[in-house]
Amino acid sequence: MEINPLVVVAIMILVAYTFFYTPGGQLRNLLVLFVLFIIGVTLVLAVSEMPLFGSVESPAYNYVVQRYITGTVPETGALNAIAAIITDYRAFDTLGEATVLFTAVAAALATLGAQQGKR
Amino acid sequence: MDDLVTRSVCRLMVPFVQLYGAYLIFYGHLSPGGGFAGGAVVASSIILYALSFGRETAVLRVAPGISHLLESSGGLWYLLVGLCGIMLGGNFLANKAAGFYLGIPGQLFSSGIIFLLALGIGMKVSSTMVTLYYNLSAEVNDEDGHGI
Numbered sequence: 001m002e003i004n005p006l007v008v009v010a011i012m013i014l015v016a017y018t019f020f021y022t023p024g025g026q027l028r029n030l031l032v033l034f035v036l037f038i039i040g041v042t043l044v045l046a047v048s049e050m051p052l053f054g055s056v057e058s059p060a061y062n063y064v065v066q067r068y069i070t071g072t073v074p075e076t077g078a079l080n081a082i083a084a085i086i087t088d089y090r091a092f093d094t095l096g097e098a099t100v101l102f103t104a105v106a107a108a109l110a111t112l113g114a115q116q117g118k119r
Numbered sequence: 120m121d122d123l124v125t126r127s128v129c130r131l132m133v134p135f136v137q138l139y140g141a142y143l144i145f146y147g148h149l150s151p152g153g154g155f156a157g158g159a160v161v162a163s164s165i166i167l168y169a170l171s172f173g174r175e176t177a178v179l180r181v182a183p184g185i186s187h188l189l190e191s192s193g194g195l196w197y198l199l200v201g202l203c204g205i206m207l208g209g210n211f212l213a214n215k216a217a218g219f220y221l222g223i224p225g226q227l228f229s230s231g232i233i234f235l236l237a238l239g240i241g242m243k244v245s246s247t248m249v250t251l252y253y254n255l256s257a258e259v260n261d262e263d264g265h266g267i
Contacts, residue, residue, distance in 0.1 A: 073224050075214075076221070076230055076233060077148075077223075077224050077229045078148035078230035078233050079224055079225055080147065080148050080149060080150060080151065080152075080153075082151075083147050083148045084148070084233060087148075087233045087236040091232070091236060094197075094240065095198070097155075098193070098239075098240065098243055099194070101244065102247075105250050108251050108254050108255075112254040
């Protein structure tokens with residue numbers, strides 16, 4: 001089923017308008033509607049620039065995909081291509097993810113652990 | 120929470136949940152899963168135990184100190200495996216170029232650092248979630264004045 005982006009943006013504008021609507025303030029409501037219209041036009045223009053879902057011209061379908069599909073088993077020895085990408089081809093990125101987890105725990109201990117010590 | 124039904128069901132479920140988490144970590148390079156998913160499952164089993172038996176009982180089984188130790192050593196293990204790649208003559212986190220044993224595709228002990236890194240990631244993710252849960256639940260415990 002094809003979803004028209006215009007319809008989606010129109011519904012979003014209506015919902016946002018009911019959220020920002022103030023009874024009585026007519027000029028304010030007009031301003032809100034104007035700003036929402038500009039945002040909606042920008043969104044529609046951005047969506048119209050995007051490639052269609054599954055189209056061959058999509059920038060995501062380049063030589064990298066071919067390399068992953070054909071090279072996973074001989075180059076990494078893993079059958080799961082996703083595991084090969086995460087922990088072999090892009091292992092440095094996963095190290096960053098591990099650092100994010102470490103930072104989360106450090107922040108939680110710094111804020112909550114200090115309270116525990118006072119008790 | 121003192122509920123016989125919850126305790127009995129959790130007592131039955133926790134070993135199977137942990138087994139499934141270990142399976143996800145160890146077989147991440149052969150089937151869907153991996154360190155992140157498996158670590159989350161293992162951590163959820165410990166959190167389930169803490170929810171049903173109370174935080175005080177769970178702390179006796181998995182101490183916060185052990186959780187902290189596993190958290191730090193998981194990250195260090197990741198870095199160590201990456202530095203092994205440099206020592207063996209490749210890039211940082213090199214797999215085949217550094218001469219790690221790739222094995223036969225489809226076997227458990229294969230695919231070089233993917234297997235080793237999944238262990239470290241699983242250790243780190245599970246201990247991170249457990250540490251966060253312990254800290255957040257301790258805060259609730261303090262304000263109420265009695266156990267969760």
